[in-house]
Amino acid sequence: DIQMTQSPSSLSASVGDRVTITCRASQSITNYLNWYQQKPGKAPKLLIYAASSLQSGVPSRFSGSGSGTDFTLTISSLQPEDFATYYCQQSYSTPQTFGQGTKVEIK
Amino acid sequence: QVQLVQSGAEVKKPGASVKVSCKASGYTFTGYYMHWVRQAPGQGLEWMGWVNPKSGGANYAQKFQGRVTMTRDTSISTAYMELRRLRSDDTAVYYCARFSSGSPTPYFDYWGQGTLVTVSS
Numbered sequence: 001d002i003q004m005t006q007s008p009s010s011l012s013a014s015v016g017d018r019v020t021i022t023c024r025a026s027q028s029i030t031n032y033l034n035w036y037q038q039k040p041g042k043a044p045k046l047l048i049y050a051a052s053s054l055q056s057g058v059p060s061r062f063s064g065s066g067s068g069t070d071f072t073l074t075i076s077s078l079q080p081e082d083f084a085t086y087y088c089q090q091s092y093s094t095p096q097t098f099g100q101g102t103k104v105e106i107k
Numbered sequence: 108q109v110q111l112v113q114s115g116a117e118v119k120k121p122g123a124s125v126k127v128s129c130k131a132s133g134y135t136f137t138g139y140y141m142h143w144v145r146q147a148p149g150q151g152l153e154w155m156g157w158v159n160p161k162s163g164g165a166n167y168a169q170k171f172q173g174r175v176t177m178t179r180d181t182s183i184s185t186a187y188m189e190l191r192r193l194r195s196d197d198t199a200v201y202y203c204a205r206f207s208s209g210s211p212t213p214y215f216d217y218w219g220q221g222t223l224v225t226v227s228s
Contacts, residue, residue, distance in 0.1 A: 031211070031212060034212075034214040034215070043204075043218035043219065044152065044215070044218055045218075049214040050212040051212075053211070055216070087151065089214075089215070091214060095168045096154040098151055098152040098154070099151070
């Protein structure tokens with residue numbers, strides 16, 4: 001199985017901050033990397049697919065980059081509605097695997 | 108619009124079985140695999156497997172082999188996940204998620220609202 005490791009596990013930030021979350025795969029997954037946002041009590045929501053493609057309707061302050069084993073999710077200017085937990089997920093091979101999550105909290 | 112609506116919360120005793128449903132609407136049900144993902148309280152997301160609504164074929168995570176069955180009823184556009192021999196550590200929210208396998212890479216584009224399954228004696 002491909003292991004996905006996110007860092008940090010949590011972070012505190014202020015509205016307007018630039019936030020970066022990283023995700024590392026245990027082997028190359030080319031660009032088969034997706035990012036999801038989850039708010040408490042809600043289902044995950046797709047933000048980024050294919051490492052850097054923005055899902056329709058997702059604000060442009062979200063961006064993704066990377067290929068191979070190292071990936072990044074960036075929020076250019078954190079908004080109040082962005083406080084949530086973020087997960088990366090590889091769709092390169094079965095079983096699909098997720099990172100452990102990064103919780104973004106208000107400073 | 109695409110919607111996945113899951114059945115309601117369940118409370119089960121250890122050793123029992125649970126069957127969660129996921130009714131799809133707004134798209135061609137047989138055109139997309141349906142996956143199941145669970146999330147234990149305060150924990151991350153764990154992939155369980157998928158069902159192919161067109162053929163009925165299924166594939167399960169090794170961890171759940173022998174305990175889970177994923178099926179579908181195309182006449183009512185509904186997918187099901189049955190988990191048997193429940194244990195306390197099966198307490199979790201169970202999600203169905205539509206798998207979009209289009210270009211360039213696949214992803215889960217729509218999710219059900221989740222079904223809380225509580226296993227307690």
